[in-house]
Amino acid sequence: MDIAVLAHVSASGIELDVPQTLSTVITVLPGSGGNTSFSYTPTAGCGSVTASFQALIDASPAPMSYAWDLGNGVTSTSPNPPAQTYNGAGSYEVFLQTTIGGYVLNTVNVTGTNTNWCGDVEEPSLPIIGCTGSPDLYFVLTNSGGGAYASSTVDNTTTASWSELGILLNSPPYSLSIYDEDVVSGDDLLGTYNIPANGVGTYFINVAGGTTGSLVITNEPQQVFLDSALVTVFSVPDVSLIENATTGELCAQGEGLVGYAWLFNGVVVPDVTSECYMPTGPGLWQVVGTNGFGCTDSSNVVVVCPVFEIVRNGNVLFVPSSYLAYAWTFNGSPLSGNDPFIFLQGDGTYGVTVDAGNGCIIVSSFVWSTVGIGEADSAVPRMELFPNPNDGAFTIVAEGVGSSSAYIELLDMTGRVIWQTRTTANNGLVRVNATMHAASGAYAVRLHDGDRMRTTRLVSSDDLNRARARVYRLSPLPPSVALFRNKAPA
Numbered sequence: 221m222d223i224a225v226l227a228h229v230s231a232s233g234i235e236l237d238v239p240q241t242l243s244t245v246i247t248v249l250p251g252s253g254g255n256t257s258f259s260y261t262p263t264a265g266c267g268s269v270t271a272s273f274q275a276l277i278d279a280s281p282a283p284m285s286y287a288w289d290l291g292n293g294v295t296s297t298s299p300n301p302p303a304q305t306y307n308g309a310g311s312y313e314v315f316l317q318t319t320i321g322g323y324v325l326n327t328v329n330v331t332g333t334n335t336n337w338c339g340d341v342e343e344p345s346l347p348i349i350g351c352t353g354s355p356d357l358y359f360v361l362t363n364s365g366g367g368a369y370a371s372s373t374v375d376n377t378t379t380a381s382w383s384e385l386g387i388l389l390n391s392p393p394y395s396l397s398i399y400d401e402d403v404v405s406g407d408d409l410l411g412t413y414n415i416p417a418n419g420v421g422t423y424f425i426n427v428a429g430g431t432t433g434s435l436v437i438t439n440e441p442q443q444v445f446l447d448s449a450l451v452t453v454f455s456v457p458d459v460s461l462i463e464n465a466t467t468g469e470l471c472a473q474g475e476g477l478v479g480y481a482w483l484f485n486g487v488v489v490p491d492v493t494s495e496c497y498m499p500t501g502p503g504l505w506q507v508v509g510t511n512g513f514g515c516t517d518s519s520n521v522v523v524v525c526p527v528f529e530i531v532r533n534g535n536v537l538f539v540p541s542s543y544l545a546y547a548w549t550f551n552g553s554p555l556s557g558n559d560p561f562i563f564l565q566g567d568g569t570y571g572v573t574v575d576a577g578n579g580c581i582i583v584s585s586f587v588w589s590t591v592g593i594g595e596a597d598s599a600v601p602r603m604e605l606f607p608n609p610n611d612g613a614f615t616i617v618a619e620g621v622g623s624s625s626a627y628i629e630l631l632d633m634t635g636r637v638i639w640q641t642r643t644t645a646n647n648g649l650v651r652v653n654a655t656m657h658a659a660s661g662a663y664a665v666r667l668h669d670g671d672r673m674r675t676t677r678l679v680s681s682d683d684l685n686r687a688r689a690r691v692y693r694l695s696p697l698p699p700s701v702a703l704f705r706n707k708a709p710a
């Protein structure tokens with residue numbers, strides 16, 4: 221790339237004998253954002269942006285300088301300044317001034333010469349007297365490309381000085397030759413100094429047996445680029461989730477929200493993008509709101525606790541299973557155990573406190589009175605199923621079991637045994653969790669305890685019609701091997 225505008229260097233007022241042009245390579249690198257002078261990334265963000273910058277103009281080996289105003293009070297002179305962080309919504313204008321410099325010869329001094337100027341018609345060397353007169357000094361600057369500059373002549377002296385030369389040394393190497401001007405006999409060369417390409421500085425000349433002097437090279441701007449670009453920080457919404465105390469509906473709140481994503485137990489609820497939403501079940505609910513800039517914020521988490529009551533089935537009170545802890549009371553006195561069910565102990569007030577997790581403590585009570593409806597069946601063993609009806613998953617509990625080799629059978633309505641399991645009573649107590657994959661309908665569960673037998677009707681609405689079953693023990697009963705014999709028809 222040729223930068224013809226470099227003719228500006230003649231501002232020093234010196235006419236150059238040879239036109240000067242700067243031929244150099246400007247490397248422009250790709251960037252994710254920016255302008256001719258620099259790239260940066262990212263160009264925008266939410267809440268806070270940490271951006272990195274890279275200058276793009278590099279005309280090396282010409283001397284380069286960079287002056288950044290990074291828009292946040294930080295400045296830098298590096299082509300790759302440290303990454304900058306912009307906090308708070310707004311636009312931050314970043315400036316870069318790139319200067320392509322040039323090495324300029326401004327001053328040449330001759331402080332002494334050898335005697336090569338002597339002995340010609342202009343300055344004859346006379347017998348006894350020797351050299352007469354003094355040289356008429358000028359210098360010629362040449363480079364490898366043939367460019368040349370001839371200075372003015374200072375007559376009749378062995379010292380001379382030229383200043384404010386303004387000669388751009390953009391095509392090194394250069395040599396500087398000092399002459400005595402002789403119009404008739406021809407100029408006398410007094411010495412040649414090869415200028416090192418070492419940049420700015422003062423260079424001392426001592427050549428050809430006595431020609432001395434110095435020259436001064438400075439760095440002067442040749443071309444200046446000034447560009448700016450914006451780093452944009454968008455505002456982040458402050459999203460909160462409010463629960464309607466009456467309806468239980470959840471609504472997102474936050475300024476400028478245009479989009480909503482709902483999370484249930486940390487999982488996105490598909491196809492729900494409304495501002496308000498009625499929770500579909502107990503658990504952890506959260507909403508992520510998006511504003512018009514595409515910036516998001518996650519709301520507080522709202523815990524929706526389960527709602528249930530104590531249900532009685534025969535001689536058993538139960539609540540939903542699979543929660544963390546159960547504490548039952550009877551007439552205000554704690555009952556032992558940590559199960560989702562309790563056998564009726566007699567007439568009175570039963571209570572349960574359930575730790576359902578997520579800080580949900582559910583308290584429910586149940587009043588049981590047999591006054592006027594006859595005595596409850598107190599014969600042992602007692603067996604109950606719950607829930608009943610069910611979807612195929614149910615719990616069998618029995619107490620007062622006397623036999624160590626009791627077993628439980630499941631029969632279909634034709635009286636055929638579908639499967640059975642042997643069980644070991646623990647202090648007369650048997651608890652079995654069962655999951656049945658069989659046709660919907662009515663079944664019978666029969667407990668054999670020695671020669672005693674209890675039968676309870678079971679209604680399953682499970683749609684699965686698969687003739688297999690899984691029955692397993694509940695803790696805290698000791699594990700035992702349950703024997704299953706699948707007697708279902710093929």
Ligand SMILES: [Ca+2]
Binds near residue numbers: 336343
């Ligand atoms: Ca001469």
Ligand SMILES: [Ca+2]
Binds near residue numbers: 354356
């Ligand atoms: Ca002369």
